[in-house]
Amino acid sequence: MTKLSDAPLKLSAAIEKRPLTHAFHITGYTFTECAMLVVTLQDGELTGRGEGLGVYYRHDTPNSMLHQIEALREHIERGTTREQLLELLPSGGARNALDCALWDLEAKRHGQPVWQLAGMSAPQSLLTTFTLSADDPEVMADYARQLNDARALKLKLTNDHHNAERVRAVREARPGAWLMVDANQGFTRESLTAAMPAFVEAGVAVVEQPFPIGCEAWLDGLNAPIPIAADESVQDHTDLEHLVGRVQVINIKLDKCGGLTEALTMARQARDLGFKLMVGNMGGTSWSMAPAFVLGSLCSVVDLDGPIYMLSDRTPSVSYQDGHVWCPDSVWGGPTTAVA
Numbered sequence: 136m137t138k139l140s141d142a143p144l145k146l147s148a149a150i151e152k153r154p155l156t157h158a159f160h161i162t163g164y165t166f167t168e169c170a171m172l173v174v175t176l177q178d179g180e181l182t183g184r185g186e187g188l189g190v191y192y193r194h195d196t197p198n199s200m201l202h203q204i205e206a207l208r209e210h211i212e213r214g215t216t217r218e219q220l221l222e223l224l225p226s227g228g229a230r231n232a233l234d235c236a237l238w239d240l241e242a243k244r245h246g247q248p249v250w251q252l253a254g255m256s257a258p259q260s261l262l263t264t265f266t267l268s269a270d271d272p273e274v275m276a277d278y279a280r281q282l283n284d285a286r287a288l289k290l291k292l293t294n295d296h297h298n299a300e301r302v303r304a305v306r307e308a309r310p311g312a313w314l315m316v317d318a319n320q321g322f323t324r325e326s327l328t329a330a331m332p333a334f335v336e337a338g339v340a341v342v343e344q345p346f347p348i349g350c351e352a353w354l355d356g357l358n359a360p361i362p363i364a365a366d367e368s369v370q371d372h373t374d375l376e377h378l379v380g381r382v383q384v385i386n387i388k389l390d391k392c393g394g395l396t397e398a399l400t401m402a403r404q405a406r407d408l409g410f411k412l413m414v415g416n417m418g419g420t421s422w423s424m425a426p427a428f429v430l431g432s433l434c435s436v437v438d439l440d441g442p443i444y445m446l447s448d449r450t451p452s453v454s455y456q457d458g459h460v461w462c463p464d465s466v467w468g469g470p471t472t473a474v475a
């Protein structure tokens with residue numbers, strides 16, 4: 136990134152907590168709020184913003200992210216490039232927030248949107264999944280009916296014996312919807328094999344992260360009839376090789392890999408290795424979805440539903456219509472500074 140003025144940047148970093156519309160259950164966790172780190176870089180009149188949620192199962196907390204940023208304050212204010220950042224911070228939410236703030240500022244300095252700086256074509260709205268919290272089958276089916284604008288649904292499943300029933304109930308409620316399931320590491324080989332016929336019958340298109348991190352070898356010889364996506368098993372590009380021949384889809388999240396810069400590198404490497412791409416999220420506002428939306432143009436599965444479950448969002452915000460997500464340049468990464 137070129138720095139156009141010699142004056143130091145002004146860094147602000149703060150933790151924000153926003154409640155969810157309802158408690159959200161996944162294997163091993165219940166979420167009631169999203170806590171995020173918001174990073175702002177001020178260069179005279181120009182402001183770059185980034186938001187990081189971090190990775191809850193890697194103890195990437197708002198406080199730890201804030202400490203990571205504060206430890207680099209002098210360095211950042213003197214002017215750090217996105218490339219240097221890859222050496223200065225590990226993958227995770229702190230680097231994501233800072234990398235996105237640098238992209239946003241770069242767009243303002245150059246008067247060009249981020250997608251153009253990244254060498255991509257103008258974005259279009261993207262079909263996104265809407266996620267159903269793991270619950271009783273009928274509760275999930277009711278919620279699937281309420282989400283009548285959604286065209287694609289992602290069902291959270293858990294390490295119990297109700298998964299086949301959950302998938303059947305949701306399929307009955309939404310016969311025309313594209314479906315995928317996400318176990319968040321909750322299955323064993325036996326429980327996946329037992330539920331698989333119900334997944335096939337319901338037309339489930341992708342099974343995300345069936346097994347715990349470190350148990351990727353459980354996928355060997357499984358011959359699953361439905362493509363498997365890696366989520367928790369893949370953080371950044373260094374995890375890709377290990378998954379060749381084991382999964383077909385790589386779920387890239389900016390909070391895991393530490394920003395859009397690494398996400399774009401990772402996407403290219405994953406495609407070269409023959410994987411299909413998915414972009415996901417760890418919750419968050421439109422400031423988290425917007426940089427992921429840039430990556431979304433390269434992905435065959437898009438899971439950018441975070442703001443739907445938040446009681447409040449940014450202004451301006453991403454919008455959802457007819458099951459698609461759209462992110463105008465005014466939200467983040469455009470050539471002019473938006474109002475928070």
Ligand SMILES: CC(C)C[C@H](N)C(=O)N[C@@H](CCOc1cc(O)cc2c1C(=O)N[C@@H]2C)C(=O)O
Pocket residue numbers: 155159160161166168169170188191266289317319366415416417418419438439440441444
């Ligand atoms: C975050 C969306 C509600 C769900 C998203 N589509 C998703 O499935 N994301 C992750 C799991 C991330 O889990 C989180 C993290 C967080 O900080 C807050 C929440 C969740 C979650 O699932 N619900 C709450 C909002 C995935 O495994 O793909």
Ligand SMILES: [Mg+2]
Pocket residue numbers: 317319343344366367415
């Ligand atoms: Mg997942």
